[in-house]
Amino acid sequence: MNKTKKYDDDNKENLRHNVNFRLTLSEKRQLEINAREAGVSLSKFIRKRVLGSQVAKNTDILILAELSQLVSLLKKFYVEGTPSASTIEVVIKDLQLTAKEIVESAKRKKNYDF
Known part of the structure; x- marks a missing residue:
């Protein structure tokens, strides 16, 4: 039986080729900041x-994940009838609107892929 080995493009064994290019110091610093915010190496950030590929910032992903969890929790409270259903309903709508605005803002920046 012949098994085909799968290759991961980010696997260090496959990353054997180099490309060099020139940047200003401020451009390099900005790339380093963007890579750090995305939680990836500079090399991986530039390659993607x-x-x-779009690269989302870790902080934005975490904020959206937290908002999503809060909405889910509030929906659970609403379905179970605790606390006040009308209060929870208002909060759910506000959180959903906020999350939607964050996503739309990120898309306008064209730095993210949701």
Whole structure:
């Protein structure tokens, strides 16, 4: 039985080729900041961006995940009838609107892919 080995493009064994290019110091610093915010290496950040992938900042992903969890929790409270259903309903709608606005804002920046 012949098994085909799957290759992960980010696997260090497959990353054997180099490309060099020139940047200003401020451009390099900005790339380093963006990579750090995304939680990836500078090399991986540049590779993903150059090849057309979007890279979301870790903080934005965590905020959206937290909002999603809060909405789910509030929906659970609403379904179970505790606390006040009308209060929970208002909060759910506000949180959903806020989450939608955050996503739309991120999409306008064109730095994220949701």
